[in-house]
Amino acid sequence: MTRKLLYPALLISISAFGQNSDLKSKASLSADKIEKKVIEWRRDFHEHPELGNNEVRTAGVIARHLRSLGMEVKTGVARTGVVGILKGAKAGPVVALRADMDGLPVQERVDIPFASKAKAQFNGQEVSVMHACGHDSHIAILMGVAEVLAAHKNELKGTVKFIFQPAEEGPPFGEEGGAELMVKEGVLENPKVDVIFGLHIDALTEVGKITYRPGGTMASVNDMQIIVKGRQAHGAAPWSSVDPIVVSAQIINNLQTIVSRNLNVTENAGIVTIGSIHGGVRSNIIPEQVEMMGTLRALSAEDEKMIIERVKQVATKTAESAGAVAEVKIPFSVRYPVTFNDPALTERMLPSLRNTAGKEKVVLIPADTGAEDFSFYQEKVPGLYISLGGMPKGKDPKKVASHHTPDFFIDESGFVLGVKAMTNLTLDYMQGLVE
DSSP, X not given: OHHHHHHHHHHHHHHHHHHHHHHHHHHHXXXXXXXXXXXXXXXXXXXXXXXXXXXXXXXXXXXXXXHHTTOEEEEEETTTEEEEEEEOSEEEEEEXXXXXXOOBSOOOOOOOTTOOOOEEEETXXXXXXXXXXXXXXXXXXXXXXXXXXXXXGGGOEEEEEEEEESOTTOOSTTOOOHHHHHHHTTTTTTTTOSEEEEEEEEEEEETTOEEEOSEEEEOEEEEEXXXXXXXXXXXXXXXXXXXXXXXXXXXXXXXXXXXXXXXXTTTOOEEEEEEEEEOOSSTTEEOSEEEEEEEEEESSHHHHHHHHHHHHHHHHHHHHHTTOEEEEESSSSOEEOOEEEOHHHHHXXXXXXXXXXXXXXXXXXXXXXXXXXXXXXXXXXXXEEEEEEEEOTTOOTTTSOOTTSXXXXXXXXXXXXXXXXXXXXXXXXXXXOOO
């Protein structure tokens, strides 16, 4: 009796395995055929970068492409975002794939034919604009995935939602934007998303490799403002003052003990950085107040909460002990949660990545104290965020230009692996099988 019950199920499983393998083989061939097109898209976006919440041209190119593939397309999502919905012929889960679209206020120094010469207004100033973090690559890769999957939609078991997101680097001061606004506007609903995958190009990882980490993979970020208020006096009579400069120095030193004495560094890293301090106008005047700006990073929600509480306590109590007052605002203008790769999902999809890139090319990495607003999607649905190598082979990662710099450079030969990885994650998740 047991054999009779299991045998049909086994046949169905073997059949599904074979069908998925055949579909993935066809998708891989499709990806190879459009590699040049993906590179051309990337070069076009690179030459015409746009800052967060202003990705008008970029969004137009994306929307036209998705419509040409027969998708339902929504524009103007979270200001300039684009969402394409590809419905497979068969029932199944809803898989979301995300790419960010914005450039940075950086002047490019890379000597390439498609280097950016763009200018734009950023917080009231004219700045140069460059894709100095690889978002142009992300757009082109996801457009390629869209073309590959659309070509095989009659074999898809589910729906794919393509999310092209503005303002990952943060919107202009005083505006909403990015993943947080997309979530608020319902991008994970109608149809309701079951799982989300994202990819980031990495200029410090050799082309051909994929890196990942389960759990906290990128840090939460909170920016902060600390205003220390004292009493102004002549610089020749410091005893008449409550010196906010001295108090600020004490606060900065005391803040360093949070990571070294309050954080369990055997579990997670954390960062407390003061990046800006302003106070005073003359050498012989002790000012009335000092303003400090900084950033806090953590790799778990619990550590994030602890660090914020301790910063407030250390700053206010240190100031109080000197007769001054410290006003602390956290976050001041920006907060991203921890980019948290669902451990069960990560484990389930690892074979898909290894089959795509080769087992030795899929590498577990330490956590990164950089931040990513992909984390807002992961707060709502299980998500997996991976990195794709973009450093030319043979280069030393300690010597190549990092992200957010004028000399940032990406080897385009790795893009086709990105298309295949995102395509296969989608197909394997939809099938419920990993080959």
